[in-house]
Amino acid sequence: MVHLVVSREASMTSKRRSAKIKAYSGPAGGWGSAKSVAEITLKEHVALRGPKLLSTQNKPEGYMCVSCAWAKPAKTHPLEFCENGAKATAWEVTTRRADREFFDKYTLRELERWPDHNLEEQGRLTHPMRWDEAMDKYVPVAWAEAFAEIGREVRALDPHQVDFYTSGRASLETSYMYQLFARMYGSNNLPDSSNMCHESSSVALPESIGASVGTAVLSDFQNTDCIFYIAQNVGTSSPRFLHDLQDAVDRGVKIVTFNLLRERGLERFVNPQSPAQMLTGKETKISSEYYQVNNGGDIAALFGVCKALIEADDALKASHQSRVAGDDGSPKDPENAAMVAFAASMAAADKKHVLDHDFIKEHTTGFEEFADAARGHRWEELERISGLSRDQMTQAAATYAKSDAVMMVYGMGLTQQLMGVQNVHMVCNLALLRGNIGKPGANICAVRGHSNVQGQRTVGITEKPGLAPLDKLSELYGFEPPRWTGRSTVETCEAIMSGQSRAFISLGGNFLRAVPDTTAMEDGWRKMRLSVQIATKLNRSHVVHGEIAYLLPCLGRIEVDEQASGPQAVSIESSIAHFHGSRGKTKPASPELLSEPAIVAGIAKATLGETKVPWDSWVGNYAEIRDAIEQTYPETFKDFNKRLFTRGGFVRPLPARERKWVTKSGKANFLTPEKLFPEFSTTKSTDVLHLATLRSNDQFNTTIYGYSDRFRGVEGARKIVFMNPEDISRLGFADGESVDLTTAIDAHKVRKVTALRIVQYDIPKGCCGAYYPETNPLFPLAHHDPRSKTPSYKLLPVRLSRSAEIPRD
Numbered sequence: 001m002v003h004l005v006v007s008r009e010a011s012m013t014s015k016r017r018s019a020k021i022k023a024y025s026g027p028a029g030g031w032g033s034a035k036s037v038a039e040i041t042l043k044e045h046v047a048l049r050g051p052k053l054l055s056t057q058n059k060p061e062g063y064m065c066v067s068c069a070w071a072k073p074a075k076t077h078p079l080e081f082c083e084n085g086a087k088a089t090a091w092e093v094t095t096r097r098a099d100r101e102f103f104d105k106y107t108l109r110e111l112e113r114w115p116d117h118n119l120e121e122q123g124r125l126t127h128p129m130r131w132d133e134a135m136d137k138y139v140p141v142a143w144a145e146a147f148a149e150i151g152r153e154v155r156a157l158d159p160h161q162v163d164f165y166t167s168g169r170a171s172l173e174t175s176y177m178y179q180l181f182a183r184m185y186g187s188n189n190l191p192d193s194s195n196m197c198h199e200s201s202s203v204a205l206p207e208s209i210g211a212s213v214g215t216a217v218l219s220d221f222q223n224t225d226c227i228f229y230i231a232q233n234v235g236t237s238s239p240r241f242l243h244d245l246q247d248a249v250d251r252g253v254k255i256v257t258f259n260l261l262r263e264r265g266l267e268r269f270v271n272p273q274s275p276a277q278m279l280t281g282k283e284t285k286i287s288s289e290y291y292q293v294n295n296g297g298d299i300a301a302l303f304g305v306c307k308a309l310i311e312a313d314d315a316l317k318a319s320h321q322s323r324v325a326g327d328d329g330s331p332k333d334p335e336n337a338a339m340v341a342f343a344a345s346m347a348a349a350d351k352k353h354v355l356d357h358d359f360i361k362e363h364t365t366g367f368e369e370f371a372d373a374a375r376g377h378r379w380e381e382l383e384r385i386s387g388l389s390r391d392q393m394t395q396a397a398a399t400y401a402k403s404d405a406v407m408m409v410y411g412m413g414l415t416q417q418l419m420g421v422q423n424v425h426m427v428c429n430l431a432l433l434r435g436n437i438g439k440p441g442a443n444i445c446a447v448r449g450h451s452n453v454q455g456q457r458t459v460g461i462t463e464k465p466g467l468a469p470l471d472k473l474s475e476l477y478g479f480e481p482p483r484w485t486g487r488s489t490v491e492t493c494e495a496i497m498s499g500q501s502r503a504f505i506s507l508g509g510n511f512l513r514a515v516p517d518t519t520a521m522e523d524g525w526r527k528m529r530l531s532v533q534i535a536t537k538l539n540r541s542h543v544v545h546g547e548i549a550y551l552l553p554c555l556g557r558i559e560v561d562e563q564a565s566g567p568q569a570v571s572i573e574s575s576i577a578h579f580h581g582s583r584g585k586t587k588p589a590s591p592e593l594l595s596e597p598a599i600v601a602g603i604a605k606a607t608l609g610e611t612k613v614p615w616d617s618w619v620g621n622y623a624e625i626r627d628a629i630e631q632t633y634p635e636t637f638k639d640f641n642k643r644l645f646t647r648g649g650f651v652r653p654l655p656a657r658e659r660k661w662v663t664k665s666g667k668a669n670f671l672t673p674e675k676l677f678p679e680f681s682t683t684k685s686t687d688v689l690h691l692a693t694l695r696s697n698d699q700f701n702t703t704i705y706g707y708s709d710r711f712r713g714v715e716g717a718r719k720i721v722f723m724n725p726e727d728i729s730r731l732g733f734a735d736g737e738s739v740d741l742t743t744a745i746d747a748h749k750v751r752k753v754t755a756l757r758i759v760q761y762d763i764p765k766g767c768c769g770a771y772y773p774e775t776n777p778l779f780p781l782a783h784h785d786p787r788s789k790t791p792s793y794k795l796l797p798v799r800l801s802r803s804a805e806i807p808r809d
């Protein structure tokens with residue numbers, strides 16, 4: 001145990017990291033990636049255990065990675081993991097412990113001053129703990145005692161006063177039990193991390209195509225001709241996906257990227273698992289076209305692409321007609337050389353249409369209105385808002401039109417926006433123009449975050465009663481489920497601030513750091529009656545707490561989960577809507593840990609008393625929970641237990657894949673955004689920049705593994721603001737200078753983050769970037785997409801001023 005003490009002392013002796021900023025010239029992956037894996041396994045003391053364990057990651061009968069939700073292929077590589085998956089594994093199976101001695105040593109007041117990295121770095125939680133007010137420390141408590149008091153407290157409250165949060169890591173089995181517990185108690189307050197993540201997709205996709213999730217499957221990547229890759233940072237957020245992209249590029253597939261930044265993973269990749277590539281250093285160029293859009297500029301950019309397609313189609317039609325009338329038939333628009341060339345090339349290829357009119361007619365509504373809107377937008381306006389030129393948008397359109405099957409892949413740069421829902425509508429509109437949904441090699445791929453965030457929704461984690469099978473639950477378990485709409489994450493924050501929410505139960509996650517307006521949120525959080533945290537590692541949401549506070553440590557997915565009927569498996573759903581079984585491999589971090597299902601059952605029984613649910617029997621054998629899931633959702637989970645370890649997972653049925661549109665109109669809908677960009681009070685202010693919050697390559701959400709962002713050339717620092725060099729000089733600053741960031745909207749309240757170091761960067765003028773969660777205090781709660789309530793984490797007007805402090809990272 002000596003290393004623990006040493007590491008604690010070392011981390012708290014304010015040992016200064018020295019920040020190094022230097023442009024990174026290497027590819028994504030490659031030797032940098034191999035070195036990074038070696039470093040973290042050493043740091044977490046798992047160097048010996050690591051390689052053998054990692055060889056079972058994402059394999060049938062192995063464990064499913066706890067990092068991102070990317071697909072797990074049927075034909076696996078010898079090592080089916082990436083740099084960040086290896087880091088997440090090392091972080092969970094670490095030999096470090098935040099044990100009783102640790103909690104005995106520090107008051108929570110002291111721990112509140114620790115950075116996020118240092119809290120989690122203490123290692124795995126080992127004992128159930130209750131906050132002792134007199135000592136201001138977490139002290140050990142017996143499980144039974146903890147459940148009994150939590151049950152008593154929750155029972156004493158009105159169901160409207162309690163929130164049941166889920167971070168997207170918990171398994172299908174745990175999530176199903178958790179939502180059942182909340183509903184039997186009488187609450188639909190089931191906010192989750194998805195409310196801050198792909199909620200814009202969850203609202204927009206059903207409206208556009210009648211599916212709540214993306215429609216793409218892995219084989220689409222093998223059949224596609226072209227991928228539109230929008231606002232997702234593959235090299236950091238889902239590196240295993242680079243293998244699929246690399247294979248596609250090798251087949252000659254065009255990748256057309258739209259991103260605020262030039263992200264290395266979207267530029268070049270060396271596969272760390274390919275000895276040939278590693279030895280020769282041969283890189284794969286990922287994007288064939290790279291369009292750097294302004295922050296929030298995607299509606300304009302995609303409208304530009306659609307306009308070019310629609311107008312080229314108009315021109316072809318006109319030329320065909322005029323040829324019939326004896327004209328030479330060439331499209332005439334001297335101002336738009338690119339479009340003329342595009343239409344001419346289509347004509348030369350003997351194409352009569354650019355759009356798929358048969359598909360549009362048979363399968364869609366709203367085309368004419370959308371086409372008129374596209375024709376009506378002026379190029380100057382589209383150029384100004386998107387930051388792209390007319391030629392660039394036309395070029396993207398030409399590439400799109402020449403491809404028979406095109407995929408649409410997107411991530412947070414589109415969803416975490418004030419107009420997030422309309423961004424996703426726009427992606428669907430573009431796909432529908434050429435029938436790129438529901439055919440091999442086409443489809444929408446919404447790249448999900450947490451490893452089971454998509455699956456949790458599939459088994460009932462939602463605040464919206466209309467999306468949960470309430471009648472079925474009522475029939476199976478003999479209770480009357482609440483029918484009122486529960487709170488989403490933003491609404492839960494409002495309820496915590498206003499004192500309406502009195503208890504918060506958290507199935508994983510780090511709510512207090514992940515939400516907007518974090519400084520203000522902490523004040524409300526402290527006034528809560530009860531906070532219960534089911535977690536693997538210590539974080540800020542645990543050290544700031546309610547009047548009664550419990551910290552309940554659970555097994556991680558990588559650990560052997562032994563129950564009455566033997567070792568258990570759990571299951572998850574990937575980004576491409578396939579279900580996978582997962583079996584733990586390592587010895588639990590402490591004998592005191594309970595599994596997540598056991599903890600949920602413990603709290604449920606103590607709260608609800610006698611019910612029809614066989615909680616104990618379920619905990620003894622998770623196959624019974626899967627049977628219950630199958631009974632609740634017979635089509636989706638048909639033969640769940642039998643198919644649990646299907647190679648490559650078993651697929652969730654999605655009607656949109658078969659071109660069956662489960663929408664009100666019975667068709668796929670073109671939905672026209674009402675404007676191109678949100679309106680801000682600051683539109684005319686020249687000193688305002690549009691901030692996007694970013695993830696480094698050395699973090700998983702609020703879990704900060706370290707202070708390196710290799711691909712962006714940043715070492716040893718996180719308090720950074722990435723700026724365009726012209727903005728730096730225009731605003732009178734210098735590269736490396738320390739600045740404070742202030743929110744430029746919401747005049748009622750000053751929101752400020754101090755002492756960020758300016759880093760000159762290739763980012764469009766008028767935009768800037770900074771890391772999440774350090775800059776979350778800047779985001780007003782009300783600054784979210786009104787349709788999906790997704791916080792606009794990728795677009796916030798801010799001002800910069802010279803700081804009185806030097807950057808401390």
Ligand SMILES: Nc1nc2c(c(=O)[nH]1)N[C@H]1C(S)=C(S)[C@@H](COP(=O)(O)OP(=O)(O)OC[C@H]3O[C@@H](n4cnc5c(=O)[nH]c(N)nc54)[C@H](O)[C@@H]3O)O[C@H]1N2
Nearest residue numbers: 231233237258259260295296411412413449450699700701
């Ligand atoms: N290593 C690692 N992996 C992760 C996570 C992690 O924190 N670390 N988090 C997981 C989770 S929960 C999620 S949701 C996913 C997140 O994965 P991503 O969807 O990749 O989200 P971000 O990393 O936040 O970055 C989004 C990208 O959007 C770009 N962008 C920002 N604004 C705009 C814009 O207006 N337009 C366009 N076109 N682009 C824009 C940014 O430059 C960035 O490249 O990753 C998951 N995987």
Ligand SMILES: Nc1nc2c(c(=O)[nH]1)N[C@H]1C(S)=C(S)[C@@H](COP(=O)(O)OP(=O)(O)OC[C@H]3O[C@@H](n4cnc5c(=O)[nH]c(N)nc54)[C@H](O)[C@@H]3O)O[C@H]1N2
Nearest residue numbers: 167193197508509510514534535537539693701702772793
């Ligand atoms: N500014 C800004 N804010 C953002 C974002 C952004 O891009 N910008 N992104 C948003 C997004 S996409 C998301 S998904 C949210 C993430 O929000 P959350 O999901 O709430 O946060 P995480 O950081 O993923 O949670 C990490 C904690 O989960 C716990 N944990 C880890 N593994 C397990 C486990 O197996 N079981 C249990 N019970 N607990 C476990 C650990 O204690 C760890 O400290 O943040 C959102 N916030």
Ligand SMILES: [Mo]
Nearest residue numbers: 193197449450
């Ligand atoms: Mo996420």
